[in-house]
Amino acid sequence: MKDKKLSRREREKLRQRQEMLAAALELFSEKGYHNVSMHEIAERAEFAIGTLYKFFKNKEDLYKSLIKEQADRFHEALTKALEEADDEREKLRNYVKAKGSVFIENAPVIRLYFAETRGASFNIKAGLDSEIRERYERFLHTLALVFESGIKRKRFQKIAEPYQLAVALDSICNAFLFLWLEDPKSHPYPEDPDIILNILFKGLLND
Amino acid sequence: MKDKKLSRREREKLRQRQEMLAAALELFSEKGYHNVSMHEIAERAEFAIGTLYKFFKNKEDLYKSLIKEQADRFHEALTKALEEADDEREKLRNYVKAKGSVFIENAPVIRLYFAETRGASFNIKAGLDSEIRERYERFLHTLALVFESGIKRKRFQKIAEPYQLAVALDSICNAFLFLWLEDPKSHPYPEDPDIILNILFKGLLND
Amino acid sequence: MKDKKLSRREREKLRQRQEMLAAALELFSEKGYHNVSMHEIAERAEFAIGTLYKFFKNKEDLYKSLIKEQADRFHEALTKALEEADDEREKLRNYVKAKGSVFIENAPVIRLYFAETRGASFNIKAGLDSEIRERYERFLHTLALVFESGIKRKRFQKIAEPYQLAVALDSICNAFLFLWLEDPKSHPYPEDPDIILNILFKGLLND
Amino acid sequence: MKDKKLSRREREKLRQRQEMLAAALELFSEKGYHNVSMHEIAERAEFAIGTLYKFFKNKEDLYKSLIKEQADRFHEALTKALEEADDEREKLRNYVKAKGSVFIENAPVIRLYFAETRGASFNIKAGLDSEIRERYERFLHTLALVFESGIKRKRFQKIAEPYQLAVALDSICNAFLFLWLEDPKSHPYPEDPDIILNILFKGLLND
DNA sequence: GATGAATGAGTTTTCATTCAT
DNA sequence: GATGAATGAAAACTCATTCAT
Known part of the structure; x- marks a missing residue:
């Protein structure tokens, strides 16, 4: 308005x-x-x-504004993805898809974003990242809630703590996105989110 | 000699x-x-x-040498971990443990290392990383071989491509190490490697 | 008009x-x-x-106008003080009093004024001060006339050239005003103008 | 040594x-x-x-060092002048001469020096001058001691406080030096120190 | 006539690198 | 062979001034 x-x-x-x-x-x-x-x-x-x-007001301020703005957009899109389904599995599917499309559409920022959330923000004195990190942390907790709810409702096994699962899923997505970033042709980000999710969903072990 | x-x-x-x-x-x-x-x-x-x-010969050369040397040490230790068992599962356990101990012992370098392998190496003009990245890539393939062998020998299900599994496992370890790095007390790196491996091994889904 | x-x-x-x-x-x-x-x-x-x-038209012009305006006010007040008596000694008393009250009332400008008349006008490129200096010079000559007349009328001894006496009196007043400016409590500007004038009037020597 | x-x-x-x-x-x-x-x-x-x-280490440091060094030289020379005689009147003569020769030999610095001791040091943020001012203040007290001793030993009349006399004498010298600075030909600094000292010594008044 | 956004020359300062001793 | 004094290009940032609205 x-x-x-x-x-x-x-x-x-x-x-x-x-x-x-x-x-x-x-x-x-x-x-x-x-x-x-x-x-x-x-x-x-x-x-x-x-x-x-x-x-x-100075170079750092410009950089901060830039990163914050982009981080906002990403987190908004991802948070929305988690809200657009009732079923936990569907939420995660949405998340994996959203993460892919948002990042791929914004390839140039990804490196900057990674530098600030995970990875080494040596770019800037210090303290810049705290705000971004915190925002990222908050999102991980939101993602963890999906796992927690899935476990409570007996849809998921509790193979690890919800927060750890969130971290694991997010890091796998990041890893795939890096592969894509470095060589889009030989490492396309999977169209089908289940390819990523199955790494968590299907157990690896034959027993 | x-x-x-x-x-x-x-x-x-x-x-x-x-x-x-x-x-x-x-x-x-x-x-x-x-x-x-x-x-x-x-x-x-x-x-x-x-x-x-x-x-x-210049600052960049010094930095490159530094990173290369450290990366060598890491990859050597991790590669060795993969060799110190016959059983694929045991290899992976060794790997998860080795990654933890090597990184934790070298906490100060980790950030630099991440900045160069994954994450954004903005520190240096460009091209520095190619060598490090390549070395990292080679290691991922070595790790992938473990998954491939496990799958061939029917010990593991093929829930994804071996290389993808390698990427996934490595990224989960990295993610756990980051949590530890940021707050060692509330996010200790698991003593028991199965806590991490189970994320891959036990399927999440209840079916 | x-x-x-x-x-x-x-x-x-x-x-x-x-x-x-x-x-x-x-x-x-x-x-x-x-x-x-x-x-x-x-x-x-x-x-x-x-x-x-x-x-x-520019910053310098603004500064010049400012200083000129203030200098005008000061010189006007001081010149008037010299005119408001017939007796030379009384003229000088008036002058010492006027100088004190005008400056004390305009404390903030004093430093700027001094910077331009005596002292170093480094504030501004150069040449700015010529006009101000000239005006100051003219006033000193007016003050010298009082001494000259006093000497001619045998009221004063000619212990130095009238212009030198003018310079001396003015500089003593300035010195006292500086003392006051830096520490008004321990160095008040004398209420009684004779305290300053006596430095000229009474010879220091015991003979 | x-x-x-x-x-x-x-x-x-x-x-x-x-x-x-x-x-x-x-x-x-x-x-x-x-x-x-x-x-x-x-x-x-x-x-x-x-x-x-x-x-x-920076521009201000350079300026400070410059001023301090010059101020040191001046005060040393002037203090020495006061020590090189027993008789108070002779001390003052020495002082007036020393002030003249030191300043005339160092004409370019005078303006800077004045800007910092008396006058408006707007050149630099703040605090720079405090050290210089203090040093100047100390010197004035040394000069005042000469007047005090002369008064105690009944060689001088107490026409004003010793410190005021010191301030007066110093300011008269400064004033003469300014005249010289602006137009050396028509306002030479007197060879004979008594020309300046007499302004204090001989009373102006005919009585 | 008033406005204040836009300009860019000019300032202080840092630091990778060289090379005479 | 080691040294560290000297270099100067390049960076961040400021601010007097202009001019389209």
Whole structure:
């Protein structure tokens, strides 16, 4: 509702901000935080350097804003995926599919995102990540609730703690996405979510 | 064999090199590649800056050497773990245990290692990682062979491609190690490797 | 006369100008020329930056106008003090009193004023001060005339050239004002002008 | 003694430092702190900018060192002048002469020095001056002791507090030096110190 | 006429790397 | 062979000024 009430001026500002963030995203994913200069970002975005500093108080602020915005979008999409089914198994299927499509659509950000959630955020002094990490943590707990509910309702066996299962599933998805990222042709992200889920669902052991 | 033939001079050189790498490792893990200067490394290692450049042609070379050396140690230990049993399940147990102990003993490097294998190596221009990645890839194939053999020998069900299973197992271990890294107390890495392996071994589904 | 003929428009303009100068004065005395930005001045004066530039063609012009205006007020008050008595000694008493009260009432400007008349006007490129200095020089000559007249009328001994005496008296007043500026409590500016004048009037030597 | 024990390396360093300070002094006195860039100083001193930063941790540090060094030299010379006579009047004569010669020999610094002791040190954030001011204050007290002793020994009349007399004498000297600074030809600093001292010594009044 | 968004030259500072001693 | 002083390119950031609305 209120989003519509933006004045032309405000809409213009928002558009500029998006252009700056887009340019920064491109450059950061290409070269990494420390190998991109503010001048480069300004140039790519086709703004003067001073204008960049009108929108973001410094380089770190720009980076933070970028990461936070993307993380928000991802978590929103994934959380929504978990809500769009009643059946726990279906929720997980939705999640695996959503994770794939969201990430594949946003390939350039993935590396940045991983650098901040898991992996080493050496890009930036410190403390930046805490907010992102926390958000990620919260999502893992939401995912764990699906496993917990499935176990309570006797649909799943309790082969591990729900949180551990959430971590396991998420990390497997990430791993597949990395394979895809590095070589999309020989390692496509599975269309059928069950290919991933079966790693958890079907026991490996023949007994 | 030939390793033993090092002259005193050569042994001394090697020792110096190790000291430099150790100092660099400490600093890089504390502050990240871009927040560490060559001067700092030289000072911590108690060598002159010029001497550092006698051993490594530039900062990137130093970093690469460091990461490569550590990655070698890790992969050696993990590969050895896979060889120290005949039974496939036992191999995997060894692997999960070895991964845990090696990483936990080398906590400071883990972040750097992850940044380079999985995750985003933005630290360095580009191309650095290719060698490390390749080495990692090779290891995953070795791990995959264990699954393949287990499947061929009908000990494991083929719930996914062996390579995918390798990726899945490794990523779950990584995920558990991250949890431990962030909060060792509430997320200890399981003593019993079956806790991790069961996620693959026991199917989740009740049917 | 012609001052009264200002149209409402003109009076309004003058008021705005005064507000801008007042804001600038506050900021310059607080932080010094180079540590104050035009934006800051505009903000404090509650005008848009563009409006500021309608009134003053650049930062230096604003500063010059400010200093000139204040210097005018000071010199006017001091010149008037010299005129308000017939007796030379009384003139000097008036001057010492006026200098004290004018400066103390305008404490914030004093430092700026000193920086420009005596002391180092490093604030601004160069040449700014010439006008101010000249005005100050003119005043010193006016003050020297009082000494000259006193000497001619045999009221004063000619212990030095009139101009030198003027310089001496003025510098002693300044010195006392500095003492007061730095620590008003332990160094009050003397109520009784003779305390300062006696330094010239009574010879120090016992003979 | 120990000054002689400087190694060639140390002497070389000291010489470089002096060259840098000399270049900085020239530029600061020509254009003022804020109108001089570190690049300019480096260029004038014929060093690379990085070398400048090896000697001074930042621009402010360079400025402080410069001012402090000069202030030290001045105060040393003036204090020594006060010690080189037993008779109070002779001490003051020495002081007036020393002040003249020291300042005239160091004309370029005078403005900077005044800016920091009396006058408006807006050049630098804050706190810089406190040290210089304190040193100046100490000197004034030393000068006041001469007046005090002269008064106690009945050589001087107590026409004002000793500290006030010190302030007065110093400010008169400063004023004469300013006249000289602005126009050396028409306002030479008096060869004969009594010309200045008589302003205090001989009473102005004919009675 | 007033506004304030946009500009970009210019500033301080860091640090990888070289090379004379 | 080791040293560390010297280098200078390049980075982040500021702010006086302009000009389209």
